[in-house]
Amino acid sequence: MDTMKAMILDRPGAALKLREQPVPRPGPGEVLIAISACGVCRTDLHVVDGDLPDPKLPIIPGHEIVGRIAARADDVTDLAVGSRVGVPWLGATCGICPYCRTDRENLCDRPKFTGYTRDGGFATHALADARYCFALPEAADDAALAPLLCAGLIGWRSYRMAGAADSLGLYGFGAAAHILAPVAVWQGRRVHAFTRAGDEAAQTFARSLGAVWAGASDALPPEPLDAAIIFAPVGALVPAALRAVKKGGRVVCGGIHMSDIPQFPYRLLWEERQILSVANLTRQDAREFLALAPQAGVKTHITRYPLQAANEALADLRDGRLQGAAVLLP
Ligand SMILES: [Zn+2]
Numbered sequence: 001m002d003t004m005k006a007m008i009l010d011r012p013g014a015a016l017k018l019r020e021q022p023v024p025r026p027g028p029g030e031v032l033i034a035i036s037a038c039g040v041c042r043t044d045l046h047v048v049d050g051d052l053p054d055p056k057l058p059i060i061p062g063h064e065i066v067g068r069i070a071a072r073a074d075d076v077t078d079l080a081v082g083s084r085v086g087v088p089w090l091g092a093t094c095g096i097c098p099y100c101r102t103d104r105e106n107l108c109d110r111p112k113f114t115g116y117t118r119d120g121g122f123a124t125h126a127l128a129d130a131r132y133c134f135a136l137p138e139a140a141d142d143a144a145l146a147p148l149l150c151a152g153l154i155g156w157r158s159y160r161m162a163g164a165a166d167s168l169g170l171y172g173f174g175a176a177a178h179i180l181a182p183v184a185v186w187q188g189r190r191v192h193a194f195t196r197a198g199d200e201a202a203q204t205f206a207r208s209l210g211a212v213w214a215g216a217s218d219a220l221p222p223e224p225l226d227a228a229i230i231f232a233p234v235g236a237l238v239p240a241a242l243r244a245v246k247k248g249g250r251v252v253c254g255g256i257h258m259s260d261i262p263q264f265p266y267r268l269l270w271e272e273r274q275i276l277s278v279a280n281l282t283r284q285d286a287r288e289f290l291a292l293a294p295q296a297g298v299k300t301h302i303t304r305y306p307l308q309a310a311n312e313a314l315a316d317l318r319d320g321r322l323q324g325a326a327v328l329l330p
């Protein structure tokens with residue numbers, strides 16, 4: 001029997017363990033993917049640290065999968081064996097709930113999430129629902145593409161939710177912001193990057209990607225913002241961002257988990273300022289963004305780790321030691 005390698009989480013708070021297990025066979029509607037790269041996302045940290053409820057256990061984390069179709073179920077006809085695909089966080093939806101039926105599959109009542117409620121990509125192989133695999137260009141590098149699958153896609157959804165903001169704030173300059181900043185600059189917007197106070201490296205990185213200003217997250221930018229996106233999982237950034245947006249401005253929370261939002265005076269929200277969150281992605285978001293990213297000249301900055309070093313990659317992300325995104329190579 002063929003075997004695969006995977007970095008497996010047995011229980012939240014534990015280190016991932018490298019194990020060999022049989023390569024699974026695709027069930028109806030599924031494909032087997034031979035993984036060539038998998039990005040490491042902050043949501044993987046939330047799964048591993050136990051911030052998200054009820055993961056499948058044991059679970060193989062990872063939801064920024066790039067690989068090639070190694071096998072497919074008989075009923076899958078549109079993805080050829082050998083073709084290059086990406087698998088995102090949203091791994092499956094029910095197709096029949098009120099959200100699915102109104103083009104809001106990101107809010108599906110019975111979803112499956114890659115690397116959380118179904119096994120993901122910290123492995124040499126993974127099964128995926130064929131409807132949630134996206135064709136990827138042959139020319140690009142596997143590892144460079146991986147961060148687009150979540151940081152890019154959910155970042156793009158957050159960006160769209162921010163609306164037509166000429167002056168845009170990005171709070172937390174990690175994987176998502178480093179992909180979205182060049183897109184915003186390409187569209188003629190002025191990007192303001194907010195990082196931890198004193199994080200000169202992140203601020204220099206943001207300026208190198210076209211930010212007109214970079215500073216501490218509790219500082220006010222040189223001009224009031226039309227909108228802000230918060231990518232860092234820090235609730236205190238919500239009142240900070242409300243302070244930075246102008247009348248009618250919008251604050252978008254782009255993460256799946258955030259520390260509690262501290263109490264703040266109503267005047268920060270007054271004058272039709274808005275706070276909203278972004279959940280997951282739709283396949284339409286993915287099609288749009290994967291087509292737009294090469295036009296906008298998006299170039300990811302990645303740090304490569306061997307699959308067995310998944311725990312080190314997670315620790316580097318947790319401790320803010322990375323610029324851009326971490327990617328595991330099996
Ligand atoms: Zn549904």
Ligand SMILES: [Zn+2]
Nearest residue numbers: 041043150151
């Ligand atoms: Zn993610």
